[in-house]
Amino acid sequence: MDYRFARRMEQVRPSTIRQILKATEQPEMISFAGGLPAPECFPVAEIAQSAQRVLAEAGAAALQYAVTEGYGPLREKLVAEMAVRGVSCATENLLVTTGSQQALDLIGKVFLDPGDCILMEAPTYLAAIQAFQAYEARFATAPTDELGLDADRLEEVLRRERPKLLYTIPNFQNPTGVTQSSERRRRIYELAARYGVLIVEDDPYGKLRYAGVDLPPIKSYDREGIVLYVSTVSKTVTPGLRTGWIVAAESALQKLVVAKQSADLHTSNLDQRIVDRYLADFDNAAHVQRIRDAYGARYTRMNECLTKFMPEGFRWTHPDGGMFLWVTCPEGVDTQEMMPAAVERKVLFVPGRDFFPDGSGHRHLRLNFSNASEAAIRTGIERLAEVAALYAGVKV
Amino acid sequence: MDYRFARRMEQVRPSTIRQILKATEQPEMISFAGGLPAPECFPVAEIAQSAQRVLAEAGAAALQYAVTEGYGPLREKLVAEMAVRGVSCATENLLVTTGSQQALDLIGKVFLDPGDCILMEAPTYLAAIQAFQAYEARFATAPTDELGLDADRLEEVLRRERPKLLYTIPNFQNPTGVTQSSERRRRIYELAARYGVLIVEDDPYGKLRYAGVDLPPIKSYDREGIVLYVSTVSKTVTPGLRTGWIVAAESALQKLVVAKQSADLHTSNLDQRIVDRYLADFDNAAHVQRIRDAYGARYTRMNECLTKFMPEGFRWTHPDGGMFLWVTCPEGVDTQEMMPAAVERKVLFVPGRDFFPDGSGHRHLRLNFSNASEAAIRTGIERLAEVAALYAGVKV
Numbered sequence: 001m002d003y004r005f006a007r008r009m010e011q012v013r014p015s016t017i018r019q020i021l022k023a024t025e026q027p028e029m030i031s032f033a034g035g036l037p038a039p040e041c042f043p044v045a046e047i048a049q050s051a052q053r054v055l056a057e058a059g060a061a062a063l064q065y066a067v068t069e070g071y072g073p074l075r076e077k078l079v080a081e082m083a084v085r086g087v088s089c090a091t092e093n094l095l096v097t098t099g100s101q102q103a104l105d106l107i108g109k110v111f112l113d114p115g116d117c118i119l120m121e122a123p124t125y126l127a128a129i130q131a132f133q134a135y136e137a138r139f140a141t142a143p144t145d146e147l148g149l150d151a152d153r154l155e156e157v158l159r160r161e162r163p164k165l166l167y168t169i170p171n172f173q174n175p176t177g178v179t180q181s182s183e184r185r186r187r188i189y190e191l192a193a194r195y196g197v198l199i200v201e202d203d204p205y206g207k208l209r210y211a212g213v214d215l216p217p218i219k220s221y222d223r224e225g226i227v228l229y230v231s232t233v234s235k236t237v238t239p240g241l242r243t244g245w246i247v248a249a250e251s252a253l254q255k256l257v258v259a260k261q262s263a264d265l266h267t268s269n270l271d272q273r274i275v276d277r278y279l280a281d282f283d284n285a286a287h288v289q290r291i292r293d294a295y296g297a298r299y300t301r302m303n304e305c306l307t308k309f310m311p312e313g314f315r316w317t318h319p320d321g322g323m324f325l326w327v328t329c330p331e332g333v334d335t336q337e338m339m340p341a342a343v344e345r346k347v348l349f350v351p352g353r354d355f356f357p358d359g360s361g362h363r364h365l366r367l368n369f370s371n372a373s374e375a376a377i378r379t380g381i382e383r384l385a386e387v388a389a390l391y392a393g394v395k396v
Numbered sequence: 397m398d399y400r401f402a403r404r405m406e407q408v409r410p411s412t413i414r415q416i417l418k419a420t421e422q423p424e425m426i427s428f429a430g431g432l433p434a435p436e437c438f439p440v441a442e443i444a445q446s447a448q449r450v451l452a453e454a455g456a457a458a459l460q461y462a463v464t465e466g467y468g469p470l471r472e473k474l475v476a477e478m479a480v481r482g483v484s485c486a487t488e489n490l491l492v493t494t495g496s497q498q499a500l501d502l503i504g505k506v507f508l509d510p511g512d513c514i515l516m517e518a519p520t521y522l523a524a525i526q527a528f529q530a531y532e533a534r535f536a537t538a539p540t541d542e543l544g545l546d547a548d549r550l551e552e553v554l555r556r557e558r559p560k561l562l563y564t565i566p567n568f569q570n571p572t573g574v575t576q577s578s579e580r581r582r583r584i585y586e587l588a589a590r591y592g593v594l595i596v597e598d599d600p601y602g603k604l605r606y607a608g609v610d611l612p613p614i615k616s617y618d619r620e621g622i623v624l625y626v627s628t629v630s631k632t633v634t635p636g637l638r639t640g641w642i643v644a645a646e647s648a649l650q651k652l653v654v655a656k657q658s659a660d661l662h663t664s665n666l667d668q669r670i671v672d673r674y675l676a677d678f679d680n681a682a683h684v685q686r687i688r689d690a691y692g693a694r695y696t697r698m699n700e701c702l703t704k705f706m707p708e709g710f711r712w713t714h715p716d717g718g719m720f721l722w723v724t725c726p727e728g729v730d731t732q733e734m735m736p737a738a739v740e741r742k743v744l745f746v747p748g749r750d751f752f753p754d755g756s757g758h759r760h761l762r763l764n765f766s767n768a769s770e771a772a773i774r775t776g777i778e779r780l781a782e783v784a785a786l787y788a789g790v791k792v
Binding site: 051111116239 | 397399648
């Protein structure tokens with residue numbers, strides 16, 4: 001049968017990262033492509049103990065249907081975590097989601113009519129592009145520099161494009177790794193408030209800072225209820241449990257709850273209780289410090305190796321946290337075309353194009369430094385440098 | 397801030413069941429309202445053992461991000477389960493979803509443009525109505541009788557409404573409990589094929605038969621790839637793990653995978669592996685037999701009590717399986733108006749109106765018989781009969 005798919009699906013690009021990830025399975029492959037946390041840092045024994053305790057104590061209640069809003073004690077812990085991050089909210093403002101990806105999907109569902117404009121950083125998180133494509137959004141890009149979203153040039157774009165939503169990742173942005181200053185955050189908030197734009201503040205990486213000091217989220221400035229704050233335990237506990245959350249003003253949250261009812265009824269009851277129990281019984285702050293140390297060491301190693309091995313003309317960002325850095329190649333290089341040679345030499349990255357709503361970005365590539373060991377980072381960057389030399393030499 | 401929500405959200409009615417469920421928490425309340433399986437039947441110890449084995453053996457791999465399509469060994473087991481149900485398919489035809497609710501949401505996302513017609517039984521599963529409302533479907537209802545969808549009168553409706561999708565629950569339908577005959581299934585399939593209509597066959601309850609013999613799913617007749625078959629482990633293992641699946645032709649499945657990427661990346665890795673391990677290590681068929689025995693006994697008790705206590709003029713269905721029966725009240729009764737008196741007497745049901753896309757159905761109510769003990773069923777039906785007598789006496 002020839003299916004007639006809904007028009008919205010014409011826009012949605014399948015993720016090429018997912019295709020690249022298939023190459024990851026080849027023997028000897030070193031991958032800087034995925035956005036995977038370091039599995040050595042997962043608290044496996046603690047999660048196993050938490051699961052046992054939940055099932056021993058709550059029994060069948062942990063396996064029954066549950067309320068859409070999320071498991072009460074977990075919501076309370078996430079509200080407390082929000083206070084640590086500088087955001088004062090109540091459980092009525094917080095919805096547990098099936099990973100933060102679902103939060104983006106629900107925001108699209110609740111706020112975007114076809115043709116509504118969403119303003120994004122360029123480059124930005126590619127699965128956010130996908131999520132909003134499914135609601136037939138019109139994409140506009142906001143000017144950025146080495147400090148992220150450029151507040152000085154934002155106003156003109158807001159006036160011209162009249163976006164409904166502004167999507168931003170202020171901490172250790174994916175894919176660039178850059179962080180907005182406090183000053184910029186406040187100005188972005190004020191501009192959005194003035195132009196009646198909702199801000200989607202996506203903060204999966206904020207806890208992963210290995211240099212510098214924590215900055216307040218944009219949500220901490222929110223007096224008018226215009227910021228939808230999204231986060232996840234994927235990077236601080238584990239991603240496989242699919243537990244994220246949204247913080248929003250109560251009337252917006254209620255709509256998101258209705259949308260979630262029809263999307264999956266509720267997030268896994270067992271997973272939520274395991275996360276809750278883990279946060280209650282173990283020292284997650286100490287655990288996150290170990291993750292930071294590991295990622296800081298891996299970033300340092302990757303930066304050293306890039307400095308040592310990469311040919312002239314290649315530049316990259318120097319993130320204070322997170323999982324990614326962003327390489328800019330010399331004029332004329334198309335990183336998509338470098339892929340076959342890279343696969344052959346057993347090293348993987350993600351070409352820049354996937355991160356731009358408009359498909360530009362051919363000179364860039366994203367490297368993940370959280371998932372490979374320091375030894376693998378050295379070998380992998382040597383291989384990447386060979387590919388880069390070969391390729392830049394031919395092209396430039 | 398006054399939010400401007402997307403137009404699609406105007407259609408989506410919040411579930412009144414979820415509101416009724418709040419009344420469930422009152423002391424002494426006996427609820428026949430929810431669609432909850434019997435928690436006494438959950439294999440809690442086996443799930444706990446499965447969780448331990450998964451984490452001991454797979455370790456961090458069980459907690460990492462995973463592929464969108466689902467955990468390979470689980471997909472293989474579900475393909476084998478489909479063969480038991482009379483459907484021959486491959487893993488390429490099967491997508492694991494975050495409960496079967498997500499399957500309905502993804503089908504709406506992939507197939508329904510605003511204004512596309514979806515033909516549904518009236519009454520039908522209310523969260524399916526919600527899921528398709530979010531894609532601005534136009535709803536039409538298919539004629540039904542005490543044997544479900546009426547194949548004789550279906551053709552005229554197909555010709556008139558030209559639906560894109562036909563949504564049906566052939567086994568122990570929610571809310572009526574009725575089951576389509578094999579003959580009807582085949583004719584419904586043939587009509588849909590002739591008119592180029594996709595069938596969404598929702599089968600959450602098919603394994604819960606306590607009387608009669610299993611009938612082949614509509615999907616078993618599918619030569620043209622027009623049937624999207626949806627099921628779940630919620631009723632045969634536990635619902636809290638949010639693990640469902642869709643079976644579809646490969647090109648349709650690939651689109652559903654893209655939609656799922658943007659919706660939640662993948663279903664909980666740990667949950668999927670727990671379900672997989674449970675199915676590998678324990679005798680689920682024997683377990684399902686125990687569920688059937690329990691539900692059969694509860695249905696029998698409810699039917700006895702209704703016969704004994706309900707006043708004249710009330711009729712109800714006699715399901716061979718599943719979790720629900722459907723009461724038709726005398727002319728002039730509005731079951732919504734019975735609710736306050738029922739709440740006061742500490743018994744809950746769901747008024748019929750919620751199950752009709754057009755809001756009709758005021759003479760009906762749904763009773764769940766899977767979640768209350770036999771003793772509670774007796775007390776609860778006595779209470780319900782008092783309310784009914786009072787109410788029917790005043791109104792009729």
